[in-house]
Amino acid sequence: MSDKKVSCRHCKSGSASVPADTTTIHYEKFWLYRHCSSVQQRHQQAQKAGQLFSGLLAMNVVFLGSAFISSMIFNRVAITLADVWILLSILKVLSLFWIIYYLMGTSRQPHAVLYRDSHAGPIWVRGSVLLFGSCSILLNVFQIGYSTILVHCKSKVEILFPVIGILFICTQAYFLWHHSKDCIQVQHNFTRCGLMVTTATNLLVWLLAVTNDTLHMEIESQLREVEQRFSGKAPSSHPHWCNETALCTCPNTTICKIFQEGYILLYPFNTEYSLVCCSVLYVMWKNVGRRISHHHNLDTRPKFKLQGVVFGPVLGTSAVIIGACVFMMYQIQATSLDPSRQVLVIYYSYYIVLLPLMSVGAVIGTIIHALEKKELDTVQNPTRSLDVVLLMGAGLGQICMSYFSIVALMASNPRDLLNSLALAYSVLMILQNITQNVFVIDGLHRRHTPPAKEEDTKEEQNHEAYSQRRVSMLELGQEIRKASLSYIHTYSHLSWKRRVLREISFFLVLSNIILWIIPTFGSHPLFENGMERSFYGYSTWFVIVNFGLPLAVFYRMHSVGGLLEVYVTA
Secondary structure: OEEEEEEHHHOHHHOOOOOOOOOEEEEEEOHHHOOOOOHHHHHHHHHHHHHHHHHHHHHHHHHHHHHHHHHHHHOOOOOOHHHHHHHHHHHHHHHHHHHHHHHHOHHHOOOOEEEEOOOOOOHHHHHHHHHHHHHHHHHHHHHHHHHHHOOOOOOOHHHHHHHHHHHHHHHHHHHHHHHOOEEEOOOHHHHHHHHHHHHHHHHHHHHHHHHHHHHHHHHHHHHHHHHHHHOOOOOOOOOOOOOOOOOOOOOOHHHHHHHHHHHHHHHHHHHHHHHHHHHHHHHHHHHOOOOOOHHHHHOOOOOOOOOOOOHHHHHHHHHHHHHHHHHHHHHHHHOOOOOOHHHHHHHHHHHHHHHHHHHHHHHHHHHHHHHOOOOEOOOOOHHHHHHHHHHHHHHHHHHHHHHHHHHHHHHOOOOOHHHHHHHHHHHHHHHHHHHHHHHHHHHHOEOOOOOOHHHHHHHHHHHHHHHHOOOOOOOHHHHHHHHHHHHHHHHHHOOHHHHHHHHHHHHHHHHHHHHHHHHHOOOOHHHHOOHHHHHHOHHHHHHHHHHHHHHHHHHHHHHHHHHHHHHHHO
């Protein structure tokens, strides 16, 4: 496979879709399609072939890494965690070399980036990359510190792997922040392969993080049962685990405890970072060689403005505050030696109240979308297509756990108060996911219709006059009053359909934020209540929870972005 650069002066058939200031087009060329008469047809076929081969490369890398990780889980003697770390380190180094080459070479070539996709890499996605990347760096720092203290009984790989991880995270975060919108027009096939190898590396990092999180939760649960046994309380049933002698003793218990608690706190952010990076890299892969029309390139996206909403922020803020209180109560009780059933009742009751409100809001929003006369946006958009796939795919994690929980609770003792609440929680969670997906996906496909031009012009003039005028302390009260009147004026001039859509979208945004925070920072009632664990068995339920829980957390975070898109376009 190779790339072919053709001047527009010698290729009239392909210059129609290119902006007027473009002087060079880099067409793709593949030896299988060298007999095609049309340059455009040869370019399209070569593009499909490049995507196919780079996709096959990523598939083989993922299967190889999955085989290593699975072998580590089922046969720890032949394949150890250090072997998996070595494989991931090699992939990270290869990805690092390609990213550096892209930053220093590919992106700096003439006519390399003729187009930038305005829909790709929105600010909330790039902000998530920086936030989760920073937390992942701190996680690796804690891991390095803990391994350094126990260096007398730890292998050098346990220190080297997080060091390579820090370099990989920093370089990748910089790359995605500055180049997530690129539609690269040179070195198509090499760029596709580099993006796919980097995507596969992030997927394998996520898969390893899920398995390590499983081990961590198993150890934590066994320690709690040991504490209960020593306190005179009968421990819950669990499978037989081999007793291993602790070969490493920490010389400084306080420092080790700080490292351990920091590691546990920051661990979920590592999984989220990998998933977000995979989604951004996939969009970049789809945009390789893509040409965006001049009209589409100049299309300005609506900006986020906190105007036209009153009840949504009030209800959403109330949900966040109450949810934070429930979360703190749950965390305090869950970490004690004798956790109370009452805190689980409060936890499930909070969800049973919030989830129906979210479902009703999503249904009302979907009905309003059906009543509106907005046209559907049928323009090809890889970012929107990926958003739909991620919403549907990530939502399957929570739905999967809920169905397994429903079967276990119905077959056990559904009349018990706690089991009844858990059953209602699972059913309502399924309904909320489905209704929210329909509302968000329908909203993403609606074409944006900006307000009247006269109102926009008047608002811009008022804003400009306000910016140029220096406000003194005596005029402050008058300016606040004017701003309040302007807010009320804007709210009253919105149509009732747009007003309701904005209220619902903002309420759902805040609700999904609190539903993202609660499981991310360690609240796992599906494991703590013990009913499903005793029904399916210790190991089986761990696999179900640790497969579905990261997807459920990612679903909440991704829903926030989709709902913000619906809000700004309403």
